[in-house]
Amino acid sequence: MSLSLNVEQGIREQFKRCAPATVDAVIQYQTTKDPGLINPIIMGILERFMDSNLRDRLKIGDDNQRITEDLGLDSLATIQAVLHVECALKIEVKNDELRGLRTLGDIKNFVAERVRGHLQMIRPTLENSVVYTAITNDYDQLNAPNKSWSQQAKFVAFLDQDQNVPGWQVRPIYRRFRDPCRNAKIHKVLSHVYFPKANYSIWVDGSVQIISTESFARFAEEQLRAHDLAVFKHRNRTCAYQEAKACLYERRDAFKIIDAQMKKYFRDGYPLNNGLAECMVLLRRHTPQIMRFNEKWYAQINAYSRRDQLSFNYVAHKLGVKIKYFEGDISNNLHFRWLPHWKQRSLLHASA
DSSP: OOOOHHHHHHHHHHTTTSOHHHHHHHHHHHHHOOGGGHHHHHHHHHHHHSOTTTGGGGGGOOTTOBTTTTTOOOHHHHHHHHHHHHHHHTOOOOGGGGGGOOBHHHHHHHHHHHHHHHHHHTSOOTTTEEEEEEEOTTOSOOOOOOHHHHTTSEEEEEESSOOOOTTOEEEEOOOOSSSHHHHHHHHHHOHHHHOTTOSEEEEEOTTEEEOOOSOHHHHHHHHTSSOSEEEEEOSSOOSHHHHHHHHHHTTOSOHHHHHHHHHHHHHTTOOTTOOOEEEEEEEEEOOHHHHHHHHHHHHHHHHSOSOTHHHHHHHHHHHTOOOEEOSSBTTBOSSEEEOOOHHHHHHHHHHO
């Protein structure tokens, strides 16, 4: 698991005047959030802004050393160092908080506490996590919420017909499109719009039942340890171009729409066999990058095919978003069970 190439290159450029070991520590921290890397990063950044004749003082290991008097950092150098620490550890330090930082130990303790608070704030909880779906035309029926997950996440369903299932918050579905599929799609894709206070969301198709025995917090933290986006890999196909052929064969959308979409991707240099997601389950951490991904993904669906799997990997590729693939596939895994759509089941029962 690693950061995207663009993100890693940005870190190397931003910290290029630090020692290589410090740069590697920043990259590793942003990948793993290992707290053991915090102090080495702080020390490496301070060293970068110190006079070369004073740098050996950091090796003494005395946290009582004063920032200005002993380490030789004036107010401007201290501010620059703190700005680099903010970027490295993804925290925020206000100007008035700098006044209380007088020793090396003050900086270490302050930063460690701020990082702990930041990580605690974004941990999945009932207040900031949501499991959701959207169902139109009675295509599926809501499954009962997973008991362990409902203790740590809200369950929300966007519906165009009444279904009263305990544990679900029911909300009206978007209705501006003539195509009911597109009415459901807008909820699926724009998770940050419909749940602006959520840090985590997981979309499940109406045909998917959650069977996980893990808590939602543990599941989300494990899957998103080094990523902000997780989904199943497609069982049968390896890229959007193969998916397009299958959609055309099965008449899932108009030929001219899919044809135009694939021609654009080919002109853009989008490669063959670049991976294909099966978007029945979609776990996201609502970071600025993922919000941008959602919006760009929805723009592709609006401009071209409603078949969201055609554009998912393309948009991730264009934005440098790394995708975490769940273990197994949608039909064989420990957390979800894929069932036939309710209408398909009803037809099967009727013909039996």
